[in-house]
Amino acid sequence: MSKFKKFFYSQKAAPYVFVLPFILSFLFFWIYPLCSTITMSFQDITPTGTEWVGLKNFSKLLKDTVFHTAILNSFEYMILTLVLLIPFPMLFAVLMDSRLVKAKGFWKACLYVPALTSVVISGTLFRLMFSEYSTGQMNVITAALGLGTFKWLKMKATGLTALLVVCCWRWTGVNMLYFISGLKAIDTSLYESAEIDGASAWQKFRYVTIPLLKPTTIYVLTISVYAGLSMFMESYMLWAGPDSPNNIGLTIVGYLYKRGITKNQLGYGSAVGIVLLVIALAINIVQLILNGTFKKEED
Amino acid sequence: MAGTSSVNEKAEGGMKAKRTVLTVLATGWFAILSAIIVFPLLAGLIASFRPGTELIRKGLSIDLDFSTMTLANYKYLFGGNADSQKYMMWYKNSLILTAVSVVLTLFICYIVAYGLTMYNYKLKNFLFFIVIATMMVPFEILILPLYKEMISLNLIDTMAGVVLPGVCGASTIFFFRQYMTGLPKELLDAGRIDGATEYGICFKIMMPITKPAFAAMSILCAMGAWNNVLWPMLVFRSAEKFTLPIGLNTLLTPYGNNYDVLIAGSMFGIIPVFIVFLCFQRYFIDGMTAGAVKG
Numbered sequence: 058m059s060k061f062k063k064f065f066y067s068q069k070a071a072p073y074v075f076v077l078p079f080i081l082s083f084l085f086f087w088i089y090p091l092c093s094t095i096t097m098s099f100q101d102i103t104p105t106g107t108e109w110v111g112l113k114n115f116s117k118l119l120k121d122t123v124f125h126t127a128i129l130n131s132f133e134y135m136i137l138t139l140v141l142l143i144p145f146p147m148l149f150a151v152l153m154d155s156r157l158v159k160a161k162g163f164w165k166a167c168l169y170v171p172a173l174t175s176v177v178i179s180g181t182l183f184r185l186m187f188s189e190y191s192t193g194q195m196n197v198i199t200a201a202l203g204l205g206t207f208k209w210l211k212m213k214a215t216g217l218t219a220l221l222v223v224c225c226w227r228w229t230g231v232n233m234l235y236f237i238s239g240l241k242a243i244d245t246s247l248y249e250s251a252e253i254d255g256a257s258a259w260q261k262f263r264y265v266t267i268p269l270l271k272p273t274t275i276y277v278l279t280i281s282v283y284a285g286l287s288m289f290m291e292s293y294m295l296w297a298g299p300d301s302p303n304n305i306g307l308t309i310v311g312y313l314y315k316r317g318i319t320k321n322q323l324g325y326g327s328a329v330g331i332v333l334l335v336i337a338l339a340i341n342i343v344q345l346i347l348n349g350t351f352k353k354e355e356d
Numbered sequence: 357m358a359g360t361s362s363v364n365e366k367a368e369g370g371m372k373a374k375r376t377v378l379t380v381l382a383t384g385w386f387a388i389l390s391a392i393i394v395f396p397l398l399a400g401l402i403a404s405f406r407p408g409t410e411l412i413r414k415g416l417s418i419d420l421d422f423s424t425m426t427l428a429n430y431k432y433l434f435g436g437n438a439d440s441q442k443y444m445m446w447y448k449n450s451l452i453l454t455a456v457s458v459v460l461t462l463f464i465c466y467i468v469a470y471g472l473t474m475y476n477y478k479l480k481n482f483l484f485f486i487v488i489a490t491m492m493v494p495f496e497i498l499i500l501p502l503y504k505e506m507i508s509l510n511l512i513d514t515m516a517g518v519v520l521p522g523v524c525g526a527s528t529i530f531f532f533r534q535y536m537t538g539l540p541k542e543l544l545d546a547g548r549i550d551g552a553t554e555y556g557i558c559f560k561i562m563m564p565i566t567k568p569a570f571a572a573m574s575i576l577c578a579m580g581a582w583n584n585v586l587w588p589m590l591v592f593r594s595a596e597k598f599t600l601p602i603g604l605n606t607l608l609t610p611y612g613n614n615y616d617v618l619i620a621g622s623m624f625g626i627i628p629v630f631i632v633f634l635c636f637q638r639y640f641i642d643g644m645t646a647g648a649v650k651g
Contacts, residue, residue, distance in 0.1 A: 068475070071554035075471025076483055078464045082524035087490050090501035097501065149389070157375075157382035166637060167390035170397065173629045175583035177601040178622040181608055182396045185403075188415025194399060197417055226393060234641055287494040290585055297608050310496040317500040318590065330497040341492055 097327035104321075114328035124329065126304045127312040133217065134308070135285025138224050142232050142281055143274065149229070150236030151266060165237075168230030179227060180294020184210075187219045187295070195219075210295060216305040223291050232277055239273030240266070275348065282340055286333065289314060309333050397626070404429055404623045408615025429620035439617050445596060446603035447625070453588075453599055454581040457519045461577050462570060464523050469532030470558050474544060484533070491526045496586070503590050517591045528573055531643065535569040536562075572643030575636055579629055600625050 064070050098115070101108045118124050153161060171179060186194040187209040196206040209215045243266070251261050289310035293299060296306045299315045307315075309329065317326025399418050403411055405425040433440055472484050502521055503512075511517030539562065547557040585601045592598055598606070604621055607614040633640060 066553050066555070068554060069477075071558075072471040072475035072477050072480070074555075075467045075558070079468040079483070079487070079524050079529065082464075082521075083486060083490065085505075086502065086521040086524075087493075087498070090498045090505055091493065093504065094497065094501040097504075149386075152382055153386065155382070157379045158386055159379065159383045162637075164386040164390050165641075166633075167394055168386075169633075169640070170630075171393060173579065173583075173633055174397070174626055175585065175601045177585055177605050177608075178400075178626060179396070181604070181618065181622060182400045182416060184608070185411055185416035186396060186399070190413070190415045192417055193415025194417040196415075226396065229389075230393065231644070234644065238641070283494055287496045289496060294605075294608075310494075313496065313500065318503070323500055323504060326500050330500060334493060334497050337494055337497075338492065 094327040094330055097324050098331045100324045102323040110324070114325050115332075117325070118328055118332065123304055123307070124312055127307045127309050127329075128332075130217075130305075130307055131286050131288065131309045134220060134224075134288060135282060137217075137221055138228075138285045139278065139281055141221065141225055142228050143277060146229055146232035146277075147236050147270065147274070149233045150240060151262060153233065154237055154240045165230070165234065168233060170230070171227045172231045176227075176290045176294055179223065180291060183219065183223050183226075184295050184297065187215075210306075211302050213303070213305045216295075216301065219295055220288075220291055220306065223295065224288075228281075232281075235273055235277050236270065239270045243269045275344070279341075279344060282344075283337065286337060286340075400619060401623055404620040408617075408619060411615045411619060429616045430624075432616055433620045433624065439614070442595070442603065443617060443621050446598050446600045449597060450582060450600040450625075451628075453515060453518065454578050456515065457522065457581040458574055458577045460519060460523050461525055461528060462574055465525060465528040465532055465573070466563065466566065466570070467558065468524065469529045469536055470562065472529070473533050473536040474541065474558075474562070487526050487529050491530075499587065499590060502587075506591060512591055513593045513597060514591070515597075518588045521587070525577070528577065531573055532566070532569055535566065539565060568642075571636070572639045575632060575639050576643040578632065579640075582629055 065074070099109060099111060101110045101113070152158065153165070158164070188196070189206075189208040189211065190196065191200065191206050193209075195209060200206055207215050209219050247265050247269070248261055251265055256264070287310050288308050292301070292306040292308055292311055293314075295301075299307075299311050299319060301307060310333070313326050313329040313333070316322045316329060395418075396416075399416050402418060402420070402425075403416055405427065406419075406429075407426075408429065433443060472480060472487070498521075506512045506517045509517075511520070543561055543565075544557055547561045552561065583601065584599075585605070588599050589602050589605070592602060595603070595606070600621075604618060604625065607618040607621075
């Protein structure tokens with residue numbers, strides 16, 4: 058017993074005791090479910106029993122037009138969020154970081170507020186704002202602009218717009234703060250020497266700010282790609298459930314939820330998850346390669 | 357824009373006027389942007405003083421007719437009736453769940469990060485690599501197998517089932533590790549010379565000086581736990597265990613007559629996070645942006 062105690066208190070054992078919770082959590086809540094979902098994707102799981110079906114789930118996915126819609130929706134959404142949520146927050150950050158803006162703290166706080174609200178609350182508010190009645194806020198605005206009123210959540214283009222509005226509303230401020238913290242890390246003497254060389258404001262932005270913000274941009278890009286591809290709750294809240302007319306709001310994770318949870322087809326749902334996993338890892342690898350090449354360039 | 361002050365002093369009147377115009381434009385731009393961003397919440401707040409049936413019939417819009425505003429929704433929400441009791445229960449569940457998951461998550465992530473930073477041993481880099489690797493798989497992929505696992509472990513519909521899978525948050529470990537690599541390791545040896553055990557050093561010497569990291573992470577974790585929906589929605593089944601977001605979500609039915617509670621309850625549900633944000637704004641931003649600079 059005392060031997061064990063001595064070992065437990067030794068400098069050799071202590072680090073392993075400290076990391077033990079992580080190892081347990083990793084085994085039980087990461088490796089095990091990951092392996093189990095991979096196994097399930099090759100199985101047909103019904104209340105009566107489990108049957109090994111090989112690649113049947115995947116070949117079914119290849120022909121499943123609803124799944125194609127889900128993939129298309131997720132990609133469209135992800136790419137458009139990248140277009141909207143990287144350049145604009147970056148410009149806002151540069152502007153906010155300049156000496157031109159007064160009462161900075163107040164504006165930053167206002168822009169951050171959406172990130173504090175639960176997706177349930179913001180989703181409910183936007184669902185009501187995108188109401189198809191002419192008195193709904195979005196229709197009031199479009200009518201005032203002379204565009205008429207829309208059945209927002211019943212058509213593909215307007216439904217996607219609604220999702221993007223919610224996304225921009227929630228993340229513009231957060232991404233702006235990321236870029237501001239990135240700007241703070243840039244050495245101000247670089248701007249001074251650029252000024253001595255007679256650089257214009259645009260040149261300073263193009264040749265100093267953008268290259269030196271690259272680590273931040275890559276970070277924001279990575280989390281945006283992941284969040285965009287695995288988006289589900291926003292759509293779930295806007296359409297009050299996983300179903301939307303003609304699947305206009307269906308995403309990959311939405312389809313995983315529908316098959317796996319609503320219809321209790323764990324095998325087929327897992328196959329959807331595996332496709333998402335492969336996509337996510339592929340994007341990650343591409344990004345790591347690009348990152349590595351960039352590093353060589355800098356050296 | 358940096359380093360212009362000396363230029364500024366020598367500037368002519370024309371430059372100054374131009375600068376003033378630019379200042380007004382830039383500040384005005386953020387005023388407009390902030391107004392747009394705050395608008396939905398403001399509209400929700402105003403709507404919460406009107407009957408919920410109006411929301412179903414008209415959708416959400418800003419209608420500043422004060423004569424039709426009443427406190428009826430809030431009176432109903434706190435009136436002690438069946439709906440009100442349900443709401444209070446969800447609120448209480450959310451508070452408890454948030455407190456439990458923050459304390460557990462911070463404690464565990466702290467010791468794991470400590471083990472990954474303060475010692476040199478064979479598996480250290482490999483373990484840290486695994487921490488990073490777990491971040492590369494979106495959590496949503498794991499919901500089906502985890503759901504099945506929770507059923508077989510009998511953890512479905514329990515708080516443990518909600519909290520445990522998230523207790524070793526890779527990003528929280530990462531943040532603690534980031535902070536701790538900057539701490540002086542000589543303190544460990546000093547502690548050992550004074551006769552403290554390895555665990556005594558971890559909790560009595562190092563933990564107090566890691567306080568700023570705890571502050572930043574506790575706020576972020578609390579916000580995450582308070583607002584978390586997807587996983588708790590799968591694990592909790594009985595209405596008396598629901599957290600606030602899940603409970604509110606059950607009120608969002610197309611033909612529901614619960615919109616009074618839904619909108620007033622939603623607005624009241626933002627308040628705790630809001631108060632914490634106003635008090636500790638700096639820590640929010642520190643904790644959130646910590647990963648971004650280093651990439």
